Amino acid sequence: MSLTQNTQSADRPVRPDRAFERYVWQQPGVCNTCFHRIKRDHRRIANGVAGHDVHVHDQFGEVTVRDETGRVTGTEPVGEHGVNRTYEARTVCDYCGSIAGRAPDETRSRLQMVRRAAAIADRLEEDGIRVSRKAMRRTIWSLKSDERIQGKDREIFERAVKLAVKHAGRH
Structure with a gap:
């Protein structure tokens, strides 16, 4: 050949x-x-599909409470329970709708x-x-x-x- x-x-x-x-x-x-x-240009997709392309961030936890001398006296809940999501920017083909142009x-x-x-x-x-x-x-x-x-x-x-x-x- x-x-x-x-x-x-x-x-x-x-x-x-x-x-x-x-x-x-x-x-x-x-x-x-x-x-x-x-x-x-990129556009944000409004919703992740079945959890794909989504980063989940929970906004809750505890903070340590101290007295005037700096001694730990306990903890307090902080924030709220729930889910914040970050949707990644994705390139979408205008012709066929393929995300990121993948085959x-x-x-x-x-x-x-x-x-x-x-x-x-x-x-x-x-x-x-x-x-x-x-x-x-x-x-x-x-x-x-x-x-x-x-x-x-x-x-x-x-x-x-x-x-x-x-x-x-x-x-």
Whole structure:
């Protein structure tokens, strides 16, 4: 297997086999669920879901009581019983609603994956990398039908981008 380089950009060579990983998957401003840009500002979520993303702080306890000489005479309750919560700021993808742009745990359907190809191509083209969108969609469709790889979405995207970058140089 030879590693070919596609010199599409005057600034840097692009390795087709690393394009997806480097220019899409590893980018902090790209959602790994839908591959759209994640907004840069944060918003607070109003409620934690089933206790997730919440830090609980109880506001109660005891204070030691001393007399005029400094001798301990006892303790007194202080504060109130109850729960204060701090909700962490979370980045949320405006397009798909994914929190922090994390990839889903479950595999996507063939149609969902083909629909994601346009956003992947957009991210690559933003970095000056030409791609064949048609080749990417065809490769995703084909690999998602292959029983040996159909459950490995990330690997399918990697292979599809590799071929899409290679084919872009031919057209």
